[in-house]
Amino acid sequence: MIPAQFDYERPASLAEACQALAEDDEAKVLAGGQSLLPLLRLRLAYPTKLVDVGRLDELKGVHDRGDHVFIGAMATHDEVLRAPAVASGCPLVAMATAHVADPAIRHRGTFGGSLAHADPAGDLPAVVLALDGVLVARSAQGEREIPAADFFVDYLESSLAQGEILAGVRIPKPGEGWGFHYEKFHRTAQAWAIVGVAAAVRRSNGAITEARLGLTNMGATPLRAHATEAALRGVELGDAVRQACEQAADGTSPPSDLHAQPDYRRHLARVLTHRAVRTAAGSP
Amino acid sequence: MPRITVTVDGVTYEEDVEPRVLLVHLLRERLGKTGTPVGCDTSNCGACTVLLDGKSVKSCSVLAVQADGCDVVTIEGLGTSGSMHPMQQAFHEEHALQCGYCTPGMVMAAIDLLRENPDPSEETIRQGLEGNLCRCTGYCNIVRAVRRGAQEMGQAVTRS
Amino acid sequence: MTVQEVGQPRKRKEDARLLTGRTQWTDNLTRPGLLHVMFLRSPMAHARIASVDVSAARGMPGVVAAFSGQDFAAEQGSLPCAWPVTEDIVIPDHPPMAVDEVRYVGEAVACVVATDRYRAADALDAIEVDYEPLPAVVDMNEALASDSAKVHEAGNKAFSVTITSGDIEAAFRDAPVVIDRTYVQQRLIPSAMEPRAVMADTDGESFTVWSSTQIPHVLRVMLAVVTGIPEHRIRVIAPDVGGGFGSKLQVTAEEVLCLLLARKLGKPVKWGESRSEGNLTVHHGRDQIQHVRLAADSDGRVRGLQVGLLADMGAYLMLVTPGIPMLGAQMFNAIYKMDAYEFGCTGVFTTKMPTDAYRGAGRPEATFAIERVMDELAAELGMDPIEVRRRNWIRHEEFPYTTISGLTYDSGNYEAATEKALALFGYDKLRAEQADRRDRGDPVQLGIGVSTFTEMCGLAPSRMLGEANYGAGGWEHASVRMLPTGKVEVITGTSPHGQGHVTSWSQIVSDALGVPFDDITVLHGDTAIAHKGMDTYGSRSLVIGGVAVVKACDKVREKARRLAAHLMECSPDDLDFAAGAFTVRGTEQSRTIQELAYAAFTAHDLPEGVEARLDSDATFDPDNYSFPHGTHLCAVEVDTETGMVKIRSYVAVDDVGTVVNPLIVEGQVQGGIAQGIAQALFEEAVYDAEGNLLTTTMADYLLPSAADLPNFTLDRTETPATSNPLGVKGVGEAGTIASTPAVVNAIVDALRPYGIHDIRMPCTPERVWRALEGVRR
Known part of the structure; x- marks a missing residue:
């Protein structure tokens, strides 16, 4: 199918891009376009203008910044996967990114685009949420830092204001003793996650001292499994972990769609959280 | 209408395109490069895969304007006239x-x-x-x- | 010494073009001044069309014309149904473009013709249609209730048939075991990789239609019948066609409308389908509810089988819609002997896309039901599923064998195929592992599925088609002509779209005429070149079309023999033909067939009554179907915590008779298995209660990728068919027919200790989990 008409701008700077967006309420940011273009082709979106930020150097690159990794919004999934800073500083991001779509889409799709799209079925939002990432937004008014917990507002809705562009994400580096895993459950390799679990688990002397758990596709936004996180604190590996993971679906409101009903998703969240935590804790 | 420059299978083209034109339609309908087909509208099937600056992309999910200044290799640009890749x-x-x-x-x-x-x-x-x-x-x-x-x-x- | 070509794994002649992008897909083609067509489609499953206003669209940039159904009403006719399976079948009028009423989401209600597809797409947005909603009819059982809303005025029942053989009551009376099951054959979307496309042009008098079709010949006839344009003024070309699987065995609304648009406008027009448009409007497959009852003795011997089908026709009867379930009518009894059989089928109208042929067409459905039920019988008796089959199948020494449903199977060896499959599979070892996992209470359980299938192929003997009230014959045509330089042109009436006919037919001709493989070309898919044909579907091409090629070669050889005898001044009977040359027996004197081709061309010295051409035509019409068979074994791992099913190993031993090209046969089986697995695990066209299709894109309708399928272990047995001189049986559908029940049997086998005896297809993780939840409670 064929997209409807729109104007196109490719600003030379982030400042110009913010200006271009602020001028037109119906304008949209074009990053890699891997989520946006199918929507345009199916005529599910009719933007008046696309502001192409895909080539802005200011938004590119993955940077090791001491206590955190800064992933530029326009870093492609492929670049993120290959970035040494990600491998060492936030391996969970790499684990989940390997599950995003397919290689060709990972060459175009961007880290920032995936987050700004705010699809709760996407793999990366839950990861950034689990890792307490901080999203950095730019607008004509300047820079704004948005904790991941405040960024995802509703289904396909972020807290970015019109005229605001996601510049990048700060992912705090973990300290010692952390292990990670992203567990994705889907029917075919191409299909969206029915449920996904991003787990960061810290161990000390055989017990879990801290766990951060992000859930994919368990509500209108990515969610933290707070109850399980609390229940896991201080727990020895073994049956107690399983029990803690029984609360993984607490406080979620999973969707009903072609692939799963809410009760099944809740069940999966429990099982997959257990698997993710065990793997992250290095206890297969 | 934006003017773009794009090199496809070793030939450089300068084209005026509507912003909404998909790369695959530029290839097929403007440049006559029908070797690259279209199989879906959700970037699932991959039939339209080409190399853009050396990396695989689905040309149905790239705007022609996004390929401005880029190098595209299609199935028609592989191998030589005498032998296949x-x-x-x-x-x-x-x-x-x-x-x-x-x-x-x-x-x-x-x-x-x-x-x-x-x-x-x-x-x-x-x-x-x-x-x-x-x-x-x-x-x-x-x-x-x-x-x-x-x-x-x-x-x-x-x-x- | 020349090597026999038949049987060689020849690399395909078709490949080079396809691999280098020098393709002729219909949507690649263009004509000077070509215009682009797009259709506006109904968003309502059922509604009266109060008005369609295309005037705004007509004024938009680049728009040449816009039309509603009313504009075609006088000339568009009704899309054909060629298979009225009963005398009293209801065949509703099926306008290519809806005029007064729409009956499924996606039905065309208007169209735009513009200078390019972007402008055509824009203009569609400007068309205004006023719908008065009518109730959707989605569920077959509800459709048959007396108070149901009607799809058509005549009601929701299209036809009903019952066929009985033997004393069914006696078979069930006092039967020690009766298995009673209901299975759902979900609706499938064929999903050939190439979306449909049509181009039509006219010189003012004659018309050429290019279409991504499996059936250029049938289409030509039908376009003439539907539009009234004389048949001799229509040429149909099927250029490169990117897969069909039955979905392009159709006379479509878009083909008729593009032809009419070319006539209206006097200009070339082209329509290319988008995938989401195709999911809505390419005919769907399967969609049956199967009620199956089987009576058996306590030793496992089957006494009788009773089958009752509800078959969803969708909103209209298309080319062979009602015939699809009827193609299964004689296949439910499969490879098993029994005393009695009853088959009943009711075709039901719903407000959904019509169903029609999809790979296997009626036979996969039948095979699924009987192979599932045989496993149920085995479980009921505590018997191994292989053993229960052994006790019932036709033994190899019993062929030819006339089954309870009246077909005569010419040849087969179920024992040999099964033994081979069991050995390759490591059946006993897997059973031991299964027992171990059960004992351990392993959360991942192992299941083993068996499918010992047969099918009827080579559609079809014309006489039998006549008895079934099908609107055409089942013969096939071929021409073979020696060119002056000794090369060979073969013209086939089959219309390949991936099957490799150019390669296989070359192998056949090479053997028959002793001409090198590379000296042969095969032409097809253009009614002006291949003037006669019945096209490609139903695993018929080799079995009928390939044999027609053999017959044409036989005639060419006999002509050459007469000419050779004349030139070498001997009797035709004194000539031996070998390696492409006639030799006078007991001498060194010989003429090659190439020399004879040149002699026929120059015509300087022809015998009395021999024309100046070394070519011939032949039409082949078989006496019987062919009956490929095989044994497929599947092992699955079922994660009982999540319900996820993973195929661990898959073995298929197929008997497709004589093999012309093992490479191509292997490819057909592999692809067929993948499609059958996809039905078992992944695919389903889902409509909601309002009749909206929810699986309109490939993001929703899940097709397996390489990452979702295992490798398959394939082998063959070869029991030549006796119904044709090549001994071939056909292979296009075998894999699809066999694999679906093998997979589901394996899943149910894994879950049987939990008290589960069925999972509805597709066996999604959620369905498996729900079944387990049901018994855990």
């Missing part, structure tokens, strides 16, 4: 195509896969081709062909 040859040898509609995209994706992983396992190949659908072959022979292509290309590198 080793991956094309491997698909022939292993009977890795039937109707042939997915084949251009599958070959481009396979070549891209080997760029980073010159000696992939069966599992790596299957994962690496997850974005390209084939309805005829059941993939068995495609996997074999990519293995063979990898071997041939490996030898080609060693020899030179």
